[in-house]
Amino acid sequence: MDLDVQSFAVAHLRRRPEVVETGGFVIGIDPATTSPHLNYATPLPGAEPTPSDVRALVREFRTRGLLPRLEFAPDAAPAVEAVLRAAGFGTEAEHAYLVCTPDTFVPLTHAGAVPGADAAPHAGAVPRVETPGSDEDYAALDAALAEAFGGAFPPSPEGAARLRRTQDGGGAVRFVRVDKEVAGGALCSAPAVGMAELAGVGTRPAFRGRGIAQAVTAELAMASFAHGARGVWLEYDGEGSRRVYERVGFRPRGTRLYVSLPG
Numbered sequence: 001m002d003l004d005v006q007s008f009a010v011a012h013l014r015r016r017p018e019v020v021e022t023g024g025f026v027i028g029i030d031p032a033t034t035s036p037h038l039n040y041a042t043p044l045p046g047a048e049p050t051p052s053d054v055r056a057l058v059r060e061f062r063t064r065g066l067l068p069r070l071e072f073a074p075d076a077a078p079a080v081e082a083v084l085r086a087a088g089f090g091t092e093a094e095h096a097y098l099v100c101t102p103d104t105f106v107p108l109t110h111a112g113a114v115p116g117a118d119a120a121p122h123a124g125a126v127p128r129v130e131t132p133g134s135d136e137d138y139a140a141l142d143a144a145l146a147e148a149f150g151g152a153f154p155p156s157p158e159g160a161a162r163l164r165r166t167q168d169g170g171g172a173v174r175f176v177r178v179d180k181e182v183a184g185g186a187l188c189s190a191p192a193v194g195m196a197e198l199a200g201v202g203t204r205p206a207f208r209g210r211g212i213a214q215a216v217t218a219e220l221a222m223a224s225f226a227h228g229a230r231g232v233w234l235e236y237d238g239e240g241s242r243r244v245y246e247r248v249g250f251r252p253r254g255t256r257l258y259v260s261l262p263g
Contacts, residue, residue, distance in 0.1 A: 006076035011192035023053025048079040069260040092258040098250035105249040108218040140182040148202025172223035183207035188220040191229035198234040
């Protein structure tokens with residue numbers, strides 16, 4: 001599964017507006033932002049880069065004023081981590097990831113929630129999940145996710161536009177509205193090499209505990225399978241999140257490493 005997830009990471013970065021391939025690495029660049037979370041590299045599966053390859057990789061970032069940064073599944077490219085460490089790259093984080101397949105998927109009404117998808121969200125009901133249909137919907141979801149993640153990603157027209165591009169480009173974006181307010185949502189990439197990434201699952205603090213994360217996760221997994229994915233993967237933050245995803249059918253499959261080179 002590490003190979004599948006790493007192959008997806010490569011294919012996904014190749015969709016970026018600007019792509020640089022050098023020495024066994026793929027860099028995905030979004031010229032609209034300098035965010036290191038949107039401008040980063042990943043190795044090709046099985047890559048065996050040399051120190052010279054890593055220096056060339058760093059130059060590509062530095063000449064653009066970007067932080068040299070990589071995200072990857074180390075078991076899919078075992079030779080990469082050591083050469084990055086030797087060049088001074090340090091660990092930002094190491095996250096376990098989960099994968100859901102059509103065989104493990106648990107439909108929402110059987111995932112620990114009570115049937116009633118058309119009901120308004122409240123304790124015991126399945127929240128009604130919607131697809132954004134207007135610029136106002138995308139902007140409201142972008143703002144809701146910014147609040148859900150504590151302002152780490154401030155709301156912006158560019159953020160709303162990225163959500164729309166995900167939906168329009170073969171991926172899926174879903175949200176839940178409570179009393180006419182967007183309470184939370186998430187997005188899933190368009191499938192590539194048979195896999196899709198589910199990300200940005202967030203609920204505004206005032207609306208937590210109502211099953212919103214579970215509902216949008218289930219709906220996005222179903223949408224991805226309908227679009228041809230044979231697996232959907234995600235990373236989680238904390239045991240509470242992991243339990244939510246496992247109720248939908250996500251299972252532990254490996255780890256991903258985040259490294260960068262400050263200075």
